[in-house]
Amino acid sequence: MISKTYAPQDIEAKWYQYWLDNKHFASKPNPDKEPYSIVIPPPNVTGVLHMGHMLNNTIQDVLIRKARMEGKEACWVPGTDHASIATEAKVVAMLKERGIEKKDISREEFLKYAHEWKDKYGGIILGQLQKIGASCDWDRTRFTMEPSLYEAVIDTFVRLYNKKQIYRGVRMVNWDPLGKTALSDEEVIEKEIMAKLYYLQYPIVGSEGEFLTIATTRPETIMADAAICVNPNDERYTAFHGKTVMIPLLNREIPVITDEYVTMDFGTGCLKVTPAHDLNDYELGIKHKLPVLDILDDAGFLNEKAVLYVGQDRFAARRNIVKDLEEAGYLTKMEEYKSIVKTSERTGAVIEPKLSLQWFLKMEELSKPALEHVMNDDIKLYPSKFKNTYRSWMENVHDWCISRQLWWGQQIPAFYLQDGTIIVAKTKREALRKAQHEMQLFALTEEDLTQDPDVLDTWFSSWLWPISVFDGIENPDNEDISYYYPTNDLVTGPDILFFWVARMIIAGYEWRGELPFRNVYLTGIVRDKQGRKMSKSLGNSPDPLELIEKFGADGVRSGLLFSAPAGNDLLYDDKLIEQGRNFCNKIWNAYRLVEGWEVVNKQSELYNSIDIINIQAYGWFNSRINQTIVEIQDHFSKFRISDALLSLYNLVWDDFCSKYLEIIKPPFGEPIKKDILNSTIELFEKLMCLLHPYMPFITEEIWQALATREEGKSICRTEFPKGGEVNTEILESFEAMFEIITKIREIRNAKQLSPKIALPLAIKTDDEYIYKNMGIGLIIEKLANTETISYVSDKVDGAISFVVKADEFFITLEGELDVEAELEAAQKDLEYNLGFKKATEAKLANERFVANAKPELVERERQKLADAKNKIWVSSFILGSENLKIGNLGKAESHFRDFLSYEIGSDFRTFLYLGVILIEANKQQEGREMLLKALDEQPSRKDDHIGLILKNASDKNINYVRSVFPNYGVSPF
């Protein structure tokens, strides 16, 4: 017995192991196949799977699985990033727990601990990726610190240094006092905070009682002040040009200088210049040759140069100095001030601008090809709006600070002689040789060389990733790199567009002379329902593994993708995942239905009508599949992954389950014919293949169950369905048919009739063939639950009617119709269609429209007009006859007259009813004409007609009516 709901837990583990055992994800260069490769954005080795990874890697898996099924040599390279700051922080924390301080141990010891930590806790995320079904080639797993990748990084550093692209210099850098390292601009996050602006008085030397007042947010840095600066055009301060002032508390004398940099209308127009602790001040300092006084140590504590508050943390010092300044009377004002504070992305510490000696990579030349090839679409960004962002960054790119004051990472291969001479070489030995040979320092030993203690920025290794995973730096001509590079698609978040994507492109052109990937798909950021970024501290991030446990990997994957258009943030809601889970369940139950059918083999005469239905349904659904394949291929070509999934979702749920299966489903307890079961299984298999990239597990499970498969075979290596013929005729007739079915169901609903009651349906059509011989009629009977359809040539009196295309449908219900309601509905219908008719006619009368619009469009307008007229015609008739029925002769007359005026066709009863009405209204002459016209319409049925006339005439006029037809003898009365 198959379980009633889809139970993913056992199924997923089973098939993932099966795929691994049969090496379905393994890839090696195959000249007979087109390569398709993706390198994973390497997660931090310290990382655990979060929703962002889930989304990102699902998209990659969809792409790679689809490519694999399309016969490409698909290779998805997994791996992890050593993440220097994050990992070092974890290791430091771990050591601290064990009572060990980093500063007390040697670099070697520390690295030993770090590697231990990495071996024990690192790379958890890779196992987690398997849970989501990621079809990576695990044998190719790489780590940015493993020897060959390490070597590649060192090598590129040396080569760039030799090309004079790397230099060492003193710069104002973003200093993280907690991590005690420099950060690149990209690693800094700006936060808006409410700060205080302090107004401080600096006494003017030689002018007792006079002050210059400055405004600052950092009063603790006054001890590092080198000058006070005012705008030369600021008349308030002209008198003070060339004077000096005293730093409060400290009583050190500093000059008043002038520079146009100072804005006159901010604060007091007076700026204190602190070259060591502010980038702008630093530049001012250089310009005006001011001394640089750095009063902070690496951890953000005041050093002895500060003289005051030495040994205090910068924030403590701020509190204290504010208090002292206030007491001494130098603080005149404090105001709230909205300001930006820079913080470290990794440690959260407030960044300190700090002068330090760092290594830089010149970016100007290197980045040129990277800009050009994105702008000319050699590399495409999805969505393309990021091209703008990319360009503005690239055009204003700054030199990249690549040194970090850490131990975990690739140590900078720069060696210093005692006199400070720098020798850059891959190893100490090489450096020594270089020193000996190039500088003739033969007496030198390795002891005399000191390696730079810093390591390289993590991104300085990950920018090589698409090359280094294939060993393309050290062995530039090896088989892997030649075959797989450039890779095809890169899937990542827009938050690392500059950090990583741009630099990979730069590296691609620098080291391979070509692009690293052709397409960059930038996913959105997963946010919570309120639009907040998911974060540990908010606790608003669900654990993907728990979700998988609860909803199944396929459910989570498809759920996330339902609402994940490229570049748009995704507001996560459990509802999405539920929807994915429900989709799995729907598929599962469709399978249960098909699986549960009993089969008959024998061809039997009795099954004739069923055959027609089945053949039609199969033909229709095949066309729908083919149509959808075209659609999803188009979506994929534009990286519209969500849209492709949605197309499939609708195809499976609405067309396959709600329509196709309902059509071919045998009545309860009855068997199904073998051939239709086989075609159904064939269709089901196709659907599973189409869905496999999105929902690998359930599709494998069902695919395996639908037929006997060879040992080791998997749907993931089965050919992705190619499109075929799309029969538009059958699609259109089915579309009309479903419209008819919906109308009937609507009537059933409106009349509150049980679905079990078969309704009598009559159709007035010029094309009975399509209903009778094409099986359409039979399907209507089955899906709308009608009695055997009758075909009529006249309108049916007293029936509920509706029109689809050119055909009219009548359902006669027992009991009185609600005339008022019918009238109201018909009236509404009439008005709508009259308006429609008017607009369309106006459009068609417009020569410019007919001349300029596409011919198909004009033709479609004409068709719509014809349909609308038909509907108007029907509504008018209903209004006329219903009004007649309730004795509203005047209204009835005018509706019938309208009816005739539309000249769409005629109907004998219109003439007839109108004739009687006119006679009743004492317009005998005209009435008589109408009655005769009625008879002319269908002379063969004269007797029926006269009977109807007499039935509708009142006693008063019966004789007159009779006199019109003197030869008609029998009175119905």
Place this chain on the structure above:
RNA sequence: GGGCUGUUAGCUCAGUUGGUUUAGAGCGCCGCCUUGACAGGGCGGAGGUCGUAAGUUCGAAUCUUAUACCGCCCACCA
């Protein structure tokens, strides 16, 4: 301050070269339906003057301009 997006149903979003007085989907909502694949379901339904204002056009959610908000990126106002 500069630049770039976006603004469509109660919510989250589609809407691909302008073209039905009828702008779609999912969720949510309303009504009916439970022995029969699935209530994690079926069948129907309601709900939008497409941010605002002008303009171009035979025709505008779609193009132009202006404007208001949301968001993102960049930038040295202490």
